[in-house]
Amino acid sequence: MTLSLETGRQIAQLVHAAAGRLHLRPLTVVVLDSGGHVVVAERSDASPIGRFEIARGKAYGALALGMNSRAIMERGELQPQFVASATAALDGRVIPVPGGVLVDDASGRLVGAVGVSGDTSDNDESVAMEAIAAVGLEPRGRGHDATGRPFVSPAEVSRAMP
Numbered sequence: 433m434t435l436s437l438e439t440g441r442q443i444a445q446l447v448h449a450a451a452g453r454l455h456l457r458p459l460t461v462v463v464l465d466s467g468g469h470v471v472v473a474e475r476s477d478a479s480p481i482g483r484f485e486i487a488r489g490k491a492y493g494a495l496a497l498g499m500n501s502r503a504i505m506e507r508g509e510l511q512p513q514f515v516a517s518a519t520a521a522l523d524g525r526v527i528p529v530p531g532g533v534l535v536d537d538a539s540g541r542l543v544g545a546v547g548v549s550g551d552t553s554d555n556d557e558s559v560a561m562e563a564i565a566a567v568g569l570e571p572r573g574r575g576h577d578a579t580g581r582p583f584v585s586p587a588e589v590s591r592a593m594p
Contacts (some may be wrong), residue, residue: 434465435535435544439567440472446563447548448476456559458548462487466544468495476550483549490532490556491547492525493518500573501532501547502557531556534572535564543569 435443440463447461458476458481465471473484490501494590497504497518505528508515519526530553535544546564548556 434467435463435471435509437471439463439569440544442567443563444472444474446566447546447559448474448588450562451476451551454555454559456551456555459548459559460484460487462491462547462562464491464495464547466495466542468492469507471489471544479550486527486549487531487547487556488543489525489527489547490529490549491545492532492534492545493522493527494523494534494545495542498534500530500534500557501528502530503573504528504532504551505530529553531560533557533560533564533575536570536572538568538570540570542572 443463444461447459451459458479460475461472462470462480462484463472470488473488475483479533493504494501504515504526508528515526531549532545532547534542535546537543546560547558550556564571
């Protein structure tokens with residue numbers, strides 16, 4: 433399975449809905465399939481022109497390195513030469529800040545990635561994770577919701593219940 437056009441559209445719509453609810457700045461959302469191909473790219477009115485490349489770089493970097501863009505940032509703090517080299521090897525297509533989230537299906541198989549750009553990186557990541565979970569897929573990794581609480585997907589909640 434990979435991310436379908438319909439699922440990608442739903443994720444983008446949910447990201448924009450969350451941004452409106454939380455009064456975030458205009459966002460751009462890029463949904464990639466597991467091969468790194470753009471499934472959906474959507475921008476809010478007034479989203480600056482460079483946000484597509486940033487959102488895509490967050491998602492593409494996550495796919496290319498097998499970790500969310502937050503983890504890439506954290507790795508870069510410990511090993512800046514690794515992230516710089518990986519970014520160079522990938523023709524500059526890695527944006528090592530939160531907002532790029534890997535997407536797994538219910539069986540834990542990687543099906544794509546979502547990149548969001550436009551607000552703070554933490555908020556970008558939060559709305560991406562929320563939207564991914566809302567369509568019944570699993571956002572990989574840990575993040576925080578817009579209130580600063582650790583993000584917990586619905587599947588994690590159901591697994592924790594007796």
